[in-house]
Amino acid sequence: MILSKAEIDQTLRHGPWPPEVVLDPSNRVSGDTTAISLGEVLFSDLMLSRDRTISCASCHDPEQNFTDGLPRAEGRKTLDRNTQALWNLAVQRWYGWSGDSDSLWAQNLTPLLNPDELGHDENSLRAALVASVHRPAYEALFGEMDAEPAVETTVNVSKVLAAYIETLRSGKTSFDQFRDALASGDMKKAAQYPLSAQRGLQIFVGRGNCAFCHSGPAFTNGEFHHAAVPFFLERGGVDPGRAEGIDRLMESPFTLAGEFSDDGSKAGAWAVRNVRFQHGNFGAFRVPTLRRAARTAPYMHDGSLRDLASVIQHYNQIDMERLHSDGEAILRPLGLSDQDAEDLEDFLRTLSDD
Ligand code: HEC
Ligand code: HEC
Known part of the structure; x- marks a missing residue:
């Protein structure tokens, strides 16, 4: 075993995986099987765009790990940011690159209502749903649509989509098997994890300081950094990132502190209030x-880095x-040798190999 006691302790903090399934109290159809199946169908239904040409799946392609392989997303025009893959979102606190x-x-409301993405407004989305084959399933979940205000329908569609997206969880990888073996003291099993990945892991938790931000079981602290x-x-101008995300959050009626959250206790609202x-x-x-991540190149909010080697x-x-x-x-600057960089890449690949 090349890992020191301290490195083993640091490794243990990146698990266990997968995390326990927790339902979203702000979404009353979270975990509901009818909602999950309706959400899955709607996700790829062209009806979700006003001119019936694209759907969520056009950018978040299930065949491509729920992203598009492009540096920046192509909607009605090229957007400013890279399409995020949709894995393991139930464990996040903030959504979008800037936590809008x-x-x-x-978060699902944004693509529905953005003129550069699906381009609906609340009324056109409601009208499309009323006329669609999905109406009975929708009414089974939310009741009769006739008197429902369009904003309510729009939020409910977003909740149905969220019920589906929550189920997208990545499984155990060879890293998790290594970590579980360390946790149970099975050094023979742990020794099956490639040495190059072990050396890469040492850089990740050690001199690379990667784990400072990419911490915990999901390899992210969920917060915002440079x-x-x-x-x-x-096209000129800047992407203000989190600064703009906070503005949008402050202006939004759709936060966990607002009336559209189904959690009467508003327990999750402490973060946005603070x-x-x-x-x-x-x-x-x-x-x-x-x-x-090894399967969702290119990287960074603007898709500017082509592959993992470029990120390193x-x-x-x-x-x-x-x-x-x-x-x-x-x-x-880390001063990594070519061998160090390869080891770090080998380690990163073991987070994706299931
Ligand atoms: C035109 C391409 C495009 C379409 C269509 C699209 N998205 Fe996205 N999606 C993106 C981009 C780009 C981002 C990053 C957004 C940002 O931070 O600015 C994103 C981010 C997200 C996120 C946040 C993920 C995270 O890690 O926080 C969710 C959730 C999401 N999209 C769901 C959907 C759903 C549901 C639909 C359909 C209703 C949809 N998207 C349609 C491009 C698209
Ligand atoms: C200061 C916090 C911080 C540290 C330390 C850090 N990262 Fe990151 N990492 C980020 C942020 C923030 C982004 C997104 C940046 C952006 O898009 O502008 C990112 C992006 C990435 C990505 C791209 C993922 C994707 O889906 O686009 C990879 C891979 C990555 N980091 C690996 C590492 C490795 C390896 C190390 C150590 C050498 C490391 N990071 C150190 C904060 C950090």
């Missing part, structure tokens, strides 16, 4: 999960000029 929403269902990715946009703008939010993006080189030669505030104290 504090629930999965609220990773020295330029936030200038091609959000305060800080200068460091500017240009910060949500730390991505690294589970399944990005961190290895990090541009300190681009960093400010919190990132600066954590990230620095």
